[in-house]
Amino acid sequence: MDITFSSRFKPLDKVLVYDVFNNGLNGWMEIMPNFCEAPDFGESPSIVIKSQWPPVMLSTATFRYPGSHGSLSGQYSLKVSTRPIANPYAAPPAAGSLGQAIKRLSFHHLKRKYLQFEMWFAYTAEQDKVDGSGPQPGLHESSIRSFGFGWDLQERGNRYFSGVRYLNSVDGRLQKKWQFIYPSSKDDKDWAFDTEGDWCIKGVDPFWCAKRYPDGRHDGYLDVPNGQQSLCYNETDCKLNWQYARLLIDTEKREYIEMQCQDKTFDLGRHPIYCTAPYERIDGLMNPLMWVETDTNRRVFLYVDSVVISQE
């Protein structure tokens, strides 16, 4: 174990993933629709248009004035981004207002209780135009609605999503608090914005499903207790500061244990993780996820330097 790894991460016994994006994409790609329809691999019909979520890319974080920012571990990080489009917070997300990175692996041994996600990340908004108000109208911190990380899982006959997001901004008002995935919708129809017959199932894909409200509530997430945290967002959108985040869950009892960001650890109190009926063919699925959402008609970016997924 090299000193950088042991200093930056605190993995569980079994390290399943140690991806440093300075070395390449390492199998992470963007989430896309399923193409299974006749006659020519059409997209399955849905109220949510996922074909506009942009591709992930290896980024040097190159900006107009400073040039290349590089990454924590070298030149390149994994960039998860959006298109320059957003709906108001309380509306269903606009096509392209989200970006999500996924890596697809699977549970491979029987003894599996704890699962942990660690990453070093930074986030910023595109420096496209000066259109803000106040003393720094060209600083766009409030354009970033949220970013998060977690998993899409199915094991031992339970399908479940677990993860946390940093809710940064709601319709331009800074929130700066952590939330964890847990659905509070009444049923599948409520989860799918009152749509009948969509494939959306309560608890699945909280990133683009579930109703949201102007005060920042979201039927796919609950607030982390005492989850307020002011992260480092520098004086201009072209300065990045690399930060650490971690989430620990129990896949045996299907409970949240704790999350950490920087020097603050948040007790998640063994809150249950919501499980749905298993899907066909995918038992054992383990898909780590990272995502970002824009709050306005401006691209926003989540840069990820490195990720460790571990288990014991």
Place this chain on the structure above:
Amino acid sequence: MKLFNASHVELKRDFTEDFQTNPHEGGWADECIFFIAVEDMEGKDAALKAAVEISHDGVHWVAEGTVSDTISSLGLHFVRVKHFGNWLRLNCSITGEQPVFRLNIQIALKG
């Protein structure tokens, strides 16, 4: 071993007027091919041209000089670019009478 990666920059989307593809960073790569798959098309004399553009910041763009042949048939077409710095996109122009192009555009990078 070289790195190679292909990503979609437009996915099964119908275009009826001029457009630019989403900005893509390819600074790690030595060569690039944009694959332009025309999956469906409509309109009399419908034609598409794709011009490569480069940028220093992903916001401001300038023509690189490479332009595709006129695309007016179904199937796979491509544009090749070798020297581009970091940011890449296509600036596409569409002409004809009520033209519709259903496009699937991939950027293939190697380096």
